[in-house]
Amino acid sequence: MKNFIIKLISSLVILLSVVDIAYANDEVNVYSYRQPILINPFFDEFTKKTGIKVNVLHAKKGLLERVMSEGNNTPADLILTVDIARLNQFVENDLLASVDSK
Numbered sequence: 001m002k003n004f005i006i007k008l009i010s011s012l013v014i015l016l017s018v019v020d021i022a023y024a025n026d027e028v029n030v031y032s033y034r035q036p037i038l039i040n041p042f043f044d045e046f047t048k049k050t051g052i053k054v055n056v057l058h059a060k061k062g063l064l065e066r067v068m069s070e071g072n073n074t075p076a077d078l079i080l081t082v083d084i085a086r087l088n089q090f091v092e093n094d095l096l097a098s099v100d101s102k
Helices: 002-017 019-025 036-050 063-073 084-092
Strands: 027-032 053-058 078-080
Touching (some): 027 063, 036 053
Parallel strands (some): 027 053, 027 078
């Protein structure tokens, strides 16, 4: 349970790091491998507190291929993975950008 809570808090911190992007558009687009029942309450709370709409695409597989096909035109502002191996696939394919939060 402790591990689960740490992962969810980490996900929320990551979401908050894209606030600058979201404020520019009043919405943020998230591609997520996480189960909706687990992560959507955090997105709902984020929207309540910031007024920023969170558009979520939930998937069990295929997000890597989708982002690769979308290339620089991907609408995704944030990708939430379920483990380091999936995250590493995005890194190996040079699909991630750094975020400079202030």
